[in-house]
Every structure is written in structure tokens, then in C-alpha cells.
Amino acid sequence: MLLSIILIPFITALLLLFIKDAKKSNTIALVSSAASLAISIWVAMKGAPDFNQAWIAALNSRVFLHADGLAKILVLLTTISFPAILLATGSNTLAQKNIFISLLLLTQAGLLGVFLAGDALLFYFFWELALIPVYFLCSIWGGEKRIAITFKFFIYTFLGSLMMLAGIIFLYTHSTEPNFLIQNFAHATLTPAQQTTAFVLFFIAFAIKMPIFPLHTWQPDAYEQSPTAVTMVMSAVMVKMGLYGVIRWLLPLFPVAAKSAAVIVVDLSVIGVLYASFIAIKQDDIKRLIAYSSIAHIGLMNAALFAHQVIGVQGVLIQLFSHGINVLGLWMVADIIEQQTGTRSMMAMGGLAKKQPTLAILLVAFAFANIALPLTNAFVGEFLIFNGLFQFNPWVAAFAGVSVILSAIYTLNMVQKVAYGEVSEATQKINFINKGAQWALIILLVIVFASGVYPQPLFDLTADTLQQMFVK
Amino acid sequence: MSTLQILFFALSAFAIISAIMVLVSKNPIHSVLWLILVFFAISGHYILLNAQFLAIVNIIVYAGAIMVLFLFVIMLMNVKKDKEPQKQLFVKLIGVITGGSFLTLLVAIVKQTVQIDGKQVMMKEGTIGLIHPLGKVLFSDYVVPFEISSVLFLSAMVGAVIIGKK
Amino acid sequence: MPIHYYIYLSLALFCIGVTGVLTRRNAIIVFMCIELMLNAVNLLLVAFSKMFYGFGLAESPNSIVGIDAQIFVFFIMVVAAAEVSVGLAIIVMMYRNTHSVDINFLNRLKN
């Protein structure tokens, strides 16, 4: 069951290499991603048995897939995102679209693998599998400065993952039994100094992936230059890999180090949140704005994780999902606008509400979900996150809280510049919204409100992870 | 000072001076000739050490065959003394200093090795340097390397053919 | 004769060889200096051989301890001869192409 979630996109990806027709390949991909969505919903509801098979005997590494709450929610996010993305960007014309989609699905397989892997080596494998197709996607189909930017992004993240590799091997050599099961590492007897070392190694990898200030500079550029479908994947799902790593690795395996680093990391994250928010205020490029907003949100989640309060972590578990959905919606709207106006500069936009009211409404809805208005999904998560931060330190929460105001400023600025005002020359070009994108957005919007009003299913889904983390 | 010691020091001085002359001679042919003298001096040492076989081989193979080969090549090329390019003095100085420090270091290593302090080398006596025991050992214990070095020669031969053939 | 004498002598010859390699530009002379280094090693080996032979004799009159070093010297000579044949062939070929045996002339390949 779990294996099939990963294999479906993987096999489809290979299959697509041989299907030259753009439309057909899109349909096939859509069907495949819908299939994995169906399976993942089934898994989320009913659970699934672990998949456990010997892999590299010499190293005692296993193909071990395990779905706990954390994995389920992220798998769900991934499998929801991909059909939505395919639906939304299906009509975009690209050269060699079948390969584009194929690489996209490979990324999906990698992402799903990351979330499901219970074996460190396997985890690392998928971690890279998720990265490499993105490198090609961005470099081939990206914007003007794509090559240099993507390269920077790739080297940056690759360096991070190499550090993680060092960390994994370090743990492996210190664990009581020589195998790679992540649970097994928890039994490794590490001195505090060793814990700190391993912690730092892993943290670099995750911090770059998330990214945390000041390691974030690859992100806005990468988001800006990537083809939007990839940006969506990166920002909705890929950045979650970093947070996932923190939850899966740093907190349970290095409790002492995580605790002693908490103050630094939380402070750094909060500084990053404010920093990114401030920069977002001054952005004119709509994609960069969303990118910085994403940095701020991710920073907040990271802070809450390291604050390590039950309530805050619970919030993060929800927010992982919510942020993905919201940011996906924002990107889709941004994509439609960019596709049709040919510009990303908000100065050139305006009057969308007059020209395309539906799109404007969707933009506004996602914008407000993004700033965590109550009854949208993000509110639940951020409310709990702030609560956790407050428990950690009220001042930190207060400072982080300033981002609530700042986010309102930049989001509303964006809404104003894009949607309101007189119809600009660029906006005049927006003549239609393709049905796929519209439906994807509406589905996402339904999720936004549904999980904003009744988030309990998400809580239930992640309860076991929380239990594991806090009840010893 | 015994004769042995006198001979030793004389040969040593001769060897070192000749070696230095190899370096300082401007004319390559002179260098070759000085080098042959070094080899003779070394052969002298071998005789002192009663390594007669090696002494002979050294003279025949090295001083005789190899050095003559060198000589031939130099003459073939007809390198004149005035055509011979020289390195800058500065570079030479660096070379000498480096060589000197290398020597110092190696000597330091030997000096540090207290275990060989006062150990003597057996002069004149001993049968191991004679052909008979050497031959016996060479064709019993060392027959594998002996055979394998023939392969080495084969490859050198092939190489010479490849490179030498026009 | 103390072993140190031989060691110092050999090391001196060896380092003269090294210095020669470092200071000369003529490829043939450089190669000759390398031969000098090999010979210095040979001498040292023989000296060691006789030192160990001395130890061996003290234990048994029929000892041939140390003979392996002399055989080693023999092999060094053999290999050196092979090397010389190839080396000179390369130098001659070089000379045929460039009419020079100056190693400073070899600087097409760099950086």
C-alpha cells in the first residue's frame, strides 16, 4: 500500500518519457496523481501496514516505509498538491511537456518517499530524488536567469544534504545496532557534545531547505525563476521537507542539543520572520513577495518546533498542511496573472477585480487565508503556534506577533495593487481563466475553509505523532 | 686510522666530489663522465664491503652500459656547451637550499634512530656478497621477482619499439 | 666501520642527486641525477645488508641474513636499466620533435 503511493508516480514518470503528446501526458499524469491521492486518503483514514524489505544487506539498510500522523498529513498534502498543480497548469504550453511532467512526477515520488521513509539511507535517497528533477525542471523551463539561480539553489541544498549525510553516517557509527532505522538512532548513546555535532549537521540541511534566515537567499530567486508548477511544488511541499526533518530527526534524536539550541534557533527564526516580512513589504514582484511571505511563515513554524511546546508543535503539524494549501492557491492565482499579463511586477497590474472578478475573489480569499484570518485553515495552525511560542517565551511570541501585522500590510498591499484600482494595460490582457485552474482553486478554497472551520480531522490524524514526541 | 678507513674516506670524498661535479659541469658530456666516476667510487665501496658481485655488475651495467647509452644520446643530440641552457641563479640557489634541507632532515631522522647507534658494518669479510650465495638465493627465494622483472623488460622493449619506430 | 658513515655518505649522494634534479635544466642531466639517487640508495642498501649480516653471524656462522638487500640492489639495477631505455627513448623522441632537451621548454601544459 505505502509502496504503491511512491511507485505510482515513479512508474508514470518513466512511462511519460515515451508519450510525446502534451495533452495525453497531462491526462495520464492527472489520472496517476489522482490515484495516489485516492490511496493516500485511504491511508490517512484507515492507516496502512509498514512496508519492510531488506535492501542493502551489508549496511543493514532496509526499504522501510512507515506512515504515522506526520507522514500521513504530508503525504496527503503532496498528493493533493500534485493533481491540483497539474490541473491548474495543464493548459500551459511548454516545450517537451511530457518530460516536464515526468520530472514533476519524479519529484512527487521523491517527496512521498521522504515523508514515508523510516530508514535513514532511504530517506536520504528520496531527499535527493526530490531535488534533482527540480534542478532540471527549473534550469530547462525556468525564467531568464534560470541557470545561475537554479545552480545556486542546487549547490546550496546539495551542500545541506551532504551535511545531513555526514550526520546520518555519524549516527550510524554511533548507534547501538548497525542499522539505519530512524527509531534505532534514538537509542544511540551520544554525549551532549556529539549530539550537538550531529544536530548541527542535520540542522544545516533542514535550515537550508526550509529556509531559515540567513540561509534563505536562494529561495526568492529560485521561486522567481522557476516555472510556476515547480514553484508550487517547491513552496507548497518541498519546504516542508525541512520542517519534517526537524520533527522527524532533530527533536526526537537530539533532545539535549535541540533544547540547548532552542533559544538560538527560535530567536533566529523569529528574526527571520520579521526580516522576511519587512522585505516582503517592499517587493514589487508578486512571486518574490509570496516567496518572502513563505519564508516568514516557515520561520514561524520552525520557531514553534524548537520552542517545543505540545500546543505549538500541534499547530505546526496542522500548519504544514494549511500553509501548503494556501500558498498553492496564491501561486496559482499568481501564475494565471503572469501567464496572461506577461509580467510579475505589481506596479503594472491593477483592476483585476474589475476585469476578472472571480480571479480577484480567489486572490483575496487566499490572501486572507495566508494572513491567517480566523475560519481559514491557517488561523488554526498559527493560533496554536503562537500559543506554543508564548509558552516558550511571551516576548518571543510578541515579537513574532508583529509579523501578524506585517503580513497584513504586505498581503493587503499586494491585493490592492493587483486586484484594485483602475484596470491597467497589463490586466487588460487577462481574458479568461482556464477551467482547470479555476476548479483547482475552488477545491483548494473548499479545503481552506473546511479545515479552517472544522480542523478536528487534522488533529486526529496527527495525534499519534504528538503522542510519540511528548509522551515518553 | 686503518687502511680501511683511509680507503673509505678517500672513496667517499671522491664519490661526493664527483657527484658535485656532475651538477656543476656545464658540459653534459663532462657530467656523464663525472657520473661514471661516481659509479666507480661506489663500486669501490662495494668492494670494501665485500659485495663483489654488485661491484662488478655496477661497473658493467651502470658505468658500462647505461652511462654509455647516456653518452651516445648526448652525442647524438650534439648538445653543445654554449647551447646548454642554465637555470637562473636564484632558482639554483633555491634548489641547493632545498636539497640541503632535505639532507638535514634525513640526517635528523637517522640521528633520532638511537637503535642503530654504534652498530657496525662488516667490512671485507662475509660471503653474502659473492656470486655463489647470491645466485643461490636469487634463483630459489627470488625467482618470482626475477621472472616478473623479465615481463618488465618486455614492456620496456615494446615501449622502446613503439616510441623508437618512426 | 660504523653504519652512520655509510648512511651519511649515501644520504649526501642522494641529496646531491635531488639538488641536481632541482637545479639542472637538461633533461638528460636531470635523469642522470635520478640515477645518482638510485645509486645512493643501492650503496645504503648494501651497507645495511652488511650490518645485518654482522648481526646474523653473531647468531649462526652460516647465516645469510642481509643477502636480500643485495638482491634488492640487483633488482634496482635491472629496473633502472629498463627505465633508462624507455626514458632515453622518450627524450630522444622529444628531441626529434623539438630539437631541445631543455625541461623549461616543456610548458605547453599548465594551469
Add this chain to the structure above:
Amino acid sequence: MNAIIVSALLGVIMMFTSWGIKGEKSQKYIALMGLAILILANLSQLNGWYVIEYDTKGMLAFSRYGIYANTILFTLTFLYVWINGDEISKIGNHAADFYALFFFILCGASVLTSFDNLLMLFIGIEMLSIPLYILTSSDKTSLTSNEAGLKYFLMGAFSTGILLLGITFIYGATGSFHLTVPETGFKYEMFMRSGGLILIFVAMNFKVSAAPFHFWTPDVYDGAPTVFTSFMATIAKAAGFFAFMSVFQVQYQALGYSWTLLLPFVIISTLLIGNVTAVFQRSVKRMLAYSSIAQAGFMLFALYKPSTFANEGILLYAFVYSVASIGMFGVLIKMKENSIEGFNGLAKAHPLLAFVTTIFLFSLAGIPLTGGFFAKYYMINAILVAGAGLWLVIVALVFAAISVYYYFKIIQAMYFVPGEPALGEIQNTYPYKLLVLAVLLLILGVFPNLLLNYLYF
């Protein structure tokens, strides 16, 4: 023993082939057949089958490991000849002689995987080196080839001198040439012995082109005919590493703590110089030369302390690295020019070639799902198991990230930069041969134990 004898015999046979059989194709096939026989003969030793049963009197010691290392080298040579056979015959008209030299080199390599005496080390290294000098300078009309040959020869001879001095020191200190020093003579902890070891260390570093003794590498690899660079950088180097391992796996304790200082020093300078200098190369061939230095830096990890990871890792590394390099050089041979720009637009013009190149580069960079990843993995694991500091690993990984920088430049050129690739004529089957290598790398990238399991059966 089988390997040594059969390879020597095959060398001789190949020598005569050049007189008897004229067709270059048939020479190639004879060589391939010979290699197959060689592999079989080598493996059959495991089953107790000997061409000649002879007591080597402690000169050689045959282990399962050594035989397996031989097999790897022979297999690599087989792949190498299979892919590059046509290119070899284009250089001069000595194809058969070159094959003979390959066999002699393999003979030397077999010695290096099984020696138990420093004399055999010396002879083995010379057997490896002398044919390489010849191969390097084999393109007689090319000045660069001449230059590379002479440089290689002079420096190689010099390093031989250093090696011999080291062996002599060890002999002086222990009274024995045996790798495992018998309990006679002076005991351990001798300064001269350690000094000798360091000198051997230097000479071996030279052979495997580890910094700061790497200087010959870029020039020689660059100057030599590409097809032979491919051989030198892979099989010869791997053989050198096996020898290096044999010496220091036994003797490393003699250096005590110094070992934990000297080796890291060499490792880091190798990684630094190899990786950092490669960044700036415009010539792919030269870049690969530097990258091979950098790869040597990783392979040196295995020397730190003997362990299963080190032993298995060096085999895996040697194989994977060689396969990737042979592949990469295989692509390079077909390019009309060596510059990175030459690769521009290759993905459009020849997608399959671009794909296999990508896999080779991935493997060299150590990206997961290719064998290169596990090779690096084993190395890191080895050094961590050996108790070395994590800092060494981290530094190495930072350099690995830098290596991605230059490897990916080619990928960028192939896929993202439009242009006309400077592609020479390619036979239809040629890319598929390379594809075999790529597939091999991919398989090893997922199941590295396919290679390593044979060590234990």
C-alpha cells in the same frame, strides 16, 4: 598467481599478434578474448585451479580480496577496451602493442594486489609505470603528448628514487623487506622506519596523484591521448590505490598519531587542490584530470585505518569511479574539442549521449541513485568508523559540494545552453555501449552489494 602468469603470457601473445594478424578489429577482439580468459583464470584461482603451482617464498600472498581486486581491474579493462578499442587503433599503428602494454600493466597490477614484499611493490609499481610513460608519449607527432610523457617520466623516476629510499630506511630499521615485519631485527617505534614509511607514503601519493604530489597529473592527463588518459586515470590509478592500501593497512600503526595528522593533511590538500582548481578549467579533459585528483582525496579515506568499510569501499569506489570516468572520457573522445562549450546543446543533438553523460557526472559527483554515492558513502563511513574526526568528513563534503559546481557545468552546457555540440562521428552502437556503463552505475546506485557480495562467496 594465475593472473600474473596469464596476463604476462597474454601480453607476449599480443606482442606477436601485431606481426601475425593485421586487422585492428581482430586485434581488439583478441584482446577482449584475452581479457575474458584473464578474468576466468583469475577467478578460477579461487576454486584452487592454478596454471603453475609455485611457492612464492613470501614474495606474494594471494587473498580473496586481492583476487577480487584483480577481477575488478580486469573487468574495467575489458569495458575499457570494448568501448575504446577503435580509438586505440587510431593512435599510431601499434594497436596490438598497446594491448600488450595493457596486459603488462595488468600483470603489474596483479603484483600490486598480491605483494607481500617491498621488492614486489617496487617491481609492481615499475611495471605499472613504465608502460604508462610509453602510453602517455605514444602520440609521437603531438608535442603535448611528448611533453606529458617526459614530464611523467622524469617525475615518476624521481618518485621511484624516493620510494627506494623509503624502502631502504625501512630495511635499515627492520632488517626485512616483508610487508609484515617479522619479529627479528629492530622493533617497532623506530624513527627511521617511520621516516621510511613517510617516504613510501610520498611515493605512493605520487602514484595515485594525491596533493601535494599531484603536479604531474593535470599535465599528463591533459597531454596524453585521451583514450590513454582514460586508462591511466582509472585502472592504473585503482591499481595504485590497492598497493597503497596493502602497504599502509599493515604498516600504518608504525606512524602512530602522526598518521592521523599526515593523512588528513594530504587528504585535505588533495581535495582542496583537486576541487578548487577544477572549478576554473575550461577544458573538460583538464577538469577531469583535476577531478581525478579530487576523487583520489576521497579514496585516501580508506587508508585511515583498516576496516571492512575501508576494504569494501575502496573496491566499490575504484570500480564506480573508473566506470564513470571511462564513460566520461568515452564521451570526451568523441568531441572535437575539449572545452565545456563543446558540450553546448548536446541534449538536443544527441539526447542519449547527454543522458549517459549526466549519469556519469552524477556518479562522479556522488549524487544518490548512482554508484558514486555509495562509493563516497563507504569512504565516509570508513573514516568515521576509524574514529577520525567528523571535521574531516565535513571538509570533504564541502569540497564535494564544490565538485558539483564543476561537474554540473557540463550538464548545464548540455541541457540548458543552446548551441551546436562539437560532436565528431559516432557509430550508432557507441552510445549504447556507454549506456551499459550508465546502467551499471545506476544499478550499483541502488544495490551496491551486487558488487561487494562476491567478496564473501
Add this chain to the structure above:
Amino acid sequence: MKVIIGLIILWPLAGFLFNGLGRNFWSKKIIAYKATGYIVASFILSVFAFMNVQEYGAVTVHYFDFINTATLKIPIDFKVDALSSLFLLVITGVGSLIHLYSTAYMKEETAPHYARYFAYLNLFIFSMLLLVLGDNFVVMFMGWEGVGLCSYLLIGYWFTNGNYNAAAIKAFVMNRIGDLGFLLAIFWMVVKLGTVSYGDVFTEASLTKLSSADITAITLLLFVGAMGKSAQIPLYTWLPDAMAGPTPVSALIHAATMVTAGIYMITRSNILFSHSECTQTVIAIIGISTALLAATIAIKQNDIKKVLAYSTVSQLGYMFLGLGVGAYTGAVFHVITHAFFKALLFLGAGSVIHAMHHEQDIQKMGGLKSKLPITHLTFLIGCIAIAGIPPFSGFFSKDEILTAAYEKNPIYFYLGMVGAGMTAFYMFRLYATTFLGKFRGTDDQAHHLHESPIAMTIPLILLAIASAIAGVIGVPEIMGGHHWLGAHLTTIVGATHESVLSHAQEWMLMGISVSIAVIAVIIAIVIYRKKADGEPTSGWGKVLFNKWYVDELYEAVIVRPLDKLAAFLKNTIEKNVIDGAVNGTGKMVQYGARQIRLMQSGQVGYYILFMVLSIILLFVLWFNDATILRFFYKLTH
């Protein structure tokens, strides 16, 4: 009850969905009927709920758990009690009237925009009901932010106008600042108590779990929230700007309901506030300061809606003064009366603007008395009510607050008196300039002047009646009433305490306030009967006309420095420092590559030299390993 309360809140939501989703399908007529109908339905149910509370007391209904985890449980509970039922009535009642009014006022809009307008308005009612009905702070916060959102959307309703959008953003952001305070207060409660339900929190307030410092902090933070929503110093500047929205919106949101949310919140948690003397003092001071400041500004404004806006701020200040001095009943009373008369005034103003074709400057009006009789009359009633002249409603509520203030501290009272005087003055200045004297507008406007349609006048009339008589619910005892409101709210704020003032004193205070008001009214009418103010060019007039330059001050002290900071971060730190460091690393590698490359000189001599030097280096390293090794050993082990 569960169903009824659910329906009260769901009707507006249904209206929102109906109008929002169907904006392209329905005709304007259907939209208007449905939108108004839903609210009226809600009102009817509210009345029913109110009766129910009167009869059986408070009701709490549980629907589902919003958040239910091991550590925190936040249910979606609604509570209808004395306080919320009152607010229900006000919201749905006034809301219905304003919806009705709007159907006519917004006639000019095209159908989709018309629908959008009503969708927003319905959503607002929904949010406001959520705010009022919630049984815990989180549900209140949901409504709290929801009304903020609707306020934003409605202020920026005419979205093509950039200034309107700026005003909308300003409103939302300032509200968010307050919301942050509110949120922090909630966090504080969660951390200390683990619950946010009113019942639990208020019970715990008197127990040991909360120290007095905690309570002070929580209440102050809550008050920060109230400041934002109810436009108190220093967060009041958004409200005048919010007049950019359609006038009925100003009436509903920015006068009658949303802005009073702060008062509702504080009254709701009065138990907490009563425990903190400090907070109460702060509230009182802020309240009276706001009342005075806004009143002074209102004196010199020429925009009919701006005057009303500042008047609203000022009146809200009074309400906070009431809260600060503990007169919760008085504050709620004033909320109710203010809802009537301020909604009336705004709608009246809307009627005027409607008649004047969107002219808002009172200098260009005058003499409208005869042209707009109903509007004039109702507006006058509103003015009298707000000026505090008995027996109109404003008098009773304001008097109750001022009396309580006097009890607390006479200074509050005197300052309040001054404010009351100013209120009377500027309201009648507005009245006189608008309705009396000669018409000063263009001929075109004069030609088209007409009384508003019936849909607009009916709400005016109904509200005028309410404004006039609403005082009856809180007639103080000395005037023979028994203060129904006080009795009604006993369950919420406790029994009305016995006044310490003698009857004579009370009468005297009333007398002072009434006479000051009357005098101010007379002065205003005398001055502005014939002419209008020009724009003052110097002196105090100019300062007041420019609103004490507070906006400019904020701009200079807060907005611009932050903007500069953001620009600095974006252009300098991000680009040069952080990204610079990253790129610098890359450059360093390249530089190193260039340098190391030079070592590869191509000369064999140098190569061998380097080799020998390296050997020497290795030896030196080895010799010196005692010192170097110790260093490396530490690193490696």
C-alpha cells in the same frame, strides 16, 4: 434553542453565500429582498432569543469542537445571555434597517456589485453575531477579525479608487495591531489557565491561578485589542478614513456595531477588568482623552461624514470612560443609544449625500431643511439626542456615564462636560451649516435636490423614534425610573451599586451638563445659521482642521522609518550582506582556484621542487607532531 441560535447566525451567512456565489445570476431586486430578508429573519429570531433569555435566563449551546487536543480544547459554543441578547437585537435590528436603507442607497450599482455589497454586509452581520454570541475568547476573536475583514472590504468597496483602498488597508492594519494585543491576551489565558471559555476564565480570575499581574497584563492586552477595534487613542485614525466606504456601511459598521465591539468585549470580561485598578485607570484616561481629542477635531471638519466619524470616536471615548470608571451598564446603555442616533445621523447624512449627488462638503450645502423635510427632522432628532438634551436618549446614557465618572474622580466629569459641550457645538454646527441658511451648492445640484425614497426614509424614521425614546430603558431612579437595563444586566456586571452621591448632587450634575449642552447648541446655531466655515489657514483652527497633525506624526515617526527600514533590509542587507556573503563564498572559491592554478606552472623543475618541499613539510609536520598533533587530536577525537 440550539437551532434558533444556529439560525440567527446562519441566516446572514446564507445571505452571504447566496449573494456572493450568485452575484452574476440574480437580479437586483432578488438580491435586495433576500439580503434584507435574511437579516430580518435573524432579527425576528433574535427577538425570540431575547424573550427566551428574559424568561429562562442565559442559554449556552454547544455545536462542535473547533480545537480539541490533549492540551487545549476550544469548542464552538454560543451563549445567549443578557448582554449578548441585547447586542443581538441591536445588531440585527439596526442591521435590518440599514440593509433596507441600502437597497435604495446603492441602487446605482450594477447587479454584481450590488450583490457584492450585500454579501459583504451579510458577512459582516454574521461575523458580528459570531463575535457577540461566542462563549469563549477564540470564537469572539473569530468574529473580531471577521468584522475587521468586512470593514476592510466595505471601506474599499469602490475599489477603483486608490485612496479608498489605502483607507481600507489602514483600517485593517490598525485593527490588526489591536488584534495582536487581543491574541496575546488569549495566549496568556491559555498558558495560565488552559482554557479560553468565559465561564472558566472568569471563575479562575478570582482564584489563585492568575496573579494580579497576570490579570493586569491580560486586561491591558485585551484593551489594546479594544483600542484598535473601537478606535481609541492611539489607534483611532483609521476610523475617519474609513468614511471612504458607502454611507450605510459607516452607519452600520463604523458607528452602530463593529466599533462598539471593544465595549462589548470589556463588558463581557468585566470580572477580569474589575480586578485590575491599573487597567481601569488606563481605560478611563484613554477614553476621556479620546473623547476630547476627537471632539476638538470634529469642530473644524467640513466633511459631513468626517464630523460624524470624529463624533463617533469621541462618543466611543465616553463609553470607555464609562468602562474605566466601572459604569459597565452605562457604557452598554450608551452603546445602544449611540447605535440608534449615530446610525440615524449617518443615514441622514447618507440621505443628504444621496440628494446632493455625492457631495459631502458641508460648505456647499445649506438650506436643505425645506428640500429634505424628513431627513431634516430625523437628523435634528439625532443631533439633539447626541447633544444630550433630555428627554432624548443620549442624555440618559451619557449622564449615567458622567455621573459614575464623577463618583470616581470629578476631573473625569469636568473633562467629560467640556467634551459634552463640544459635542453639542459641533453637532449643531453641522446641523446648522447643512440644513439652515441658504443653499450654497451648484445650480445643477439644486435642481436635482429631492427627498430620498421611502426605503431610505423608513429607517430614518424608525431610528429617529428609537433615538428619541430609547432612554426609557435606563431612566435613573431619581427621575422615577427603575433602570430596566441595569436590572437586565445584573447577571453580567453585578447589581447596580448604590450611588454615593446625594440626589441633589445628581440633579446638579445633570443640570450642569444639560445647560452646557444647551448653551453650546445655541452658540452653534447662532454662528452657523447663515454661513459656513471656510478652511482655516492659521492658528488653532488650522491645527484642528488638520486633526492635530496626528496622521502626519504617525507618518513621520512610525510609517516612514519602518518603510526605510524595510527598504534598507531589502536593498542593503539582503542584497549585499546576506546574498553577498553567499556569492562571496563562491567568488572566494573562484579566486582560490585562480591562485592555486598558478602553482601548476607547467615547469617540471618547479613541480619537483614543490614535491621536495612538500616532503620536507611532511617531515616537519611529523617532527612537530607533539604540538600540532595535540591540536589536531583535539579536533579529531
